[in-house]
Amino acid sequence: MPQRVYADWNATAPLRAEALDAMRPFLYGEAAASFGNAASVHRFGQAARAALERARRDCADVLGCAPGEIVFTSGGTESDNLALRGLAWAARYAWDERRLPGVPRLAGARFEHSAVRETLAALQRQGFEVEGDGHGSVGAQADGRVDARALLAACDERTAAVTLMLANNETGVVQPVAELARLLDERFGPRPGRAWPRFHVDAVQAVGKCSLKVDELGCDTLALSAHKFEGPKGAGLLYVRRGVTLEPLHAGGGHEDGRRGGTPNVAAAVGLATALKLAEAERPAHVARLSALRARFEAAVLAQVPGAVVHGASAERVANTSFVSFPGLDGPMLVLALDAEGLACSTGAACSEGVGRPSHVLDAMGLPPDLGRSAVRFSTGRLTREADVLAAAEIVARVVGRLRAK
Numbered sequence: 122m123p124q125r126v127y128a129d130w131n132a133t134a135p136l137r138a139e140a141l142d143a144m145r146p147f148l149y150g151e152a153a154a155s156f157g158n159a160a161s162v163h164r165f166g167q168a169a170r171a172a173l174e175r176a177r178r179d180c181a182d183v184l185g186c187a188p189g190e191i192v193f194t195s196g197g198t199e200s201d202n203l204a205l206r207g208l209a210w211a212a213r214y215a216w217d218e219r220r221l222p223g224v225p226r227l228a229g230a231r232f233e234h235s236a237v238r239e240t241l242a243a244l245q246r247q248g249f250e251v252e253g254d255g256h257g258s259v260g261a262q263a264d265g266r267v268d269a270r271a272l273l274a275a276c277d278e279r280t281a282a283v284t285l286m287l288a289n290n291e292t293g294v295v296q297p298v299a300e301l302a303r304l305l306d307e308r309f310g311p312r313p314g315r316a317w318p319r320f321h322v323d324a325v326q327a328v329g330k331c332s333l334k335v336d337e338l339g340c341d342t343l344a345l346s347a348h349k350f351e352g353p354k355g356a357g358l359l360y361v362r363r364g365v366t367l368e369p370l371h372a373g374g375g376h377e378d379g380r381r382g383g384t385p386n387v388a389a390a391v392g393l394a395t396a397l398k399l400a401e402a403e404r405p406a407h408v409a410r411l412s413a414l415r416a417r418f419e420a421a422v423l424a425q426v427p428g429a430v431v432h433g434a435s436a437e438r439v440a441n442t443s444f445v446s447f448p449g450l451d452g453p454m455l456v457l458a459l460d461a462e463g464l465a466c467s468t469g470a471a472c473s474e475g476v477g478r479p480s481h482v483l484d485a486m487g488l489p490p491d492l493g494r495s496a497v498r499f500s501t502g503r504l505t506r507e508a509d510v511l512a513a514a515e516i517v518a519r520v521v522g523r524l525r526a527k
């Protein structure tokens with residue numbers, strides 16, 4: 122069988138060698154003796170603590186924030202949960218203390234990742250008001266971008282938090298995060314004086330592709346996940362702006378400045394920081410290279426597959442993502458057929474893979490169910506070569522042609 126092509130980098134990426142090398146001393150009980158518990162006072166603990174704080178400083182440099190504003194977590198899902206549940210419950214306690222009427226509200230768009238959508242739905246079940254159907258009601262425009270003013274209109278004086286992802290995981294479309302931050306400042310007063318609404322940004326798919334400077338983005342909290350940028354799986358961070366109070370998800374020994382109980386995973390934090398620093402340093406060259414590869418891939422697919430539709434192509438997209446519908450075909454079946462021919466891709470978010478529902482992202486863009494059901498996502502990364510994307514386009518054309526002929 123010819124070499125397989127991996128075109129599912131938005132689902133996950135391999136661990137890069139530099140990250141693994143940096144992690145090694147914190148996993149083994151070797152000479153460096155750095156495997157200690159970062160909370161221990163002895164030398165073993167001190168070495169671990171020093172590495173953890175170095176990793177925190179490195180991440181803070183990339184985000185343009187203070188090290189104390191970084192909380193290490195187990196990944197993007199935990200970071201989104203910590204932000205939204207943490208902000209919601211902190212607001213609820215403050216509401217009760219001040220005897221404010223009603224319950225805090227939450228707002229978000231319909232095309233968010235399930236880590237955000239399901240957290241909003243869970244908060245609604247816990248008695249918070251979530252605008253829309255509990256998963257956010259504001260859709261996207263036909264190009265995949267949300268209208269920042271529509272999201273602003275979903276917020277009022279009772280809104281504890283509003284959430285907007287930086288890059289969509291299915292279409293790759295970059296959302297108007299800085300614009301929404303500015304509109305929130307105009308309407309509700311500037312931070313830091315303003316208590317609510319807080320603004321959460323899921324930037325999980327944006328690393329190495331967009332600037333992550335939190336002051337430019339204007340967010341209060343921001344979620345990252347290491348395995349999307351060649352760091353270890355099960356590692357993430359949440360940026361929490363100074364002065365923003367979060368109710369922790371799990372109580373414990375006061376770790377992470379009381380914001381996340383539990384012995385920190387030092388090796389994971391070191392691997393995350395190493396991969397993040399490299400992704401940011403390589404960003405300009407990476408974006409230029411992947412944009413060119415995507416242009417070749419999409420041109421080849423559109424030339425060879427009649428009726429194929431590339432979503433979000435008229436908006437700014439992260440450089441590595443193509444979300445393409447093949448009308449008349451079933452997305453999950455197509456993904457299996459492509460895999461059988463050596464091309465790994467997906468219908469969208471890996472966690473909802475196989476569910477067989479039309480893409481909620483395309484639905485939020487107002488597209489018909491046939492386009493949503495027949496959509497397949499191709500996403501590239503640092504190790505993708507030109508030969509891979511040309512082979513991918515050739516496999517797509519061949520398999521789609523065969524399935525359509527049936």
Ligand code: PLP
Pocket residue numbers: 131132195196197198199201234236286288289290323325326346347348355357470471
């Ligand atoms: N947010 C977005 C936009 C994602 O794409 C993902 C993963 O697919 C997550 C959150 C969840 O991240 P993790 O896999 O680290 O839990």
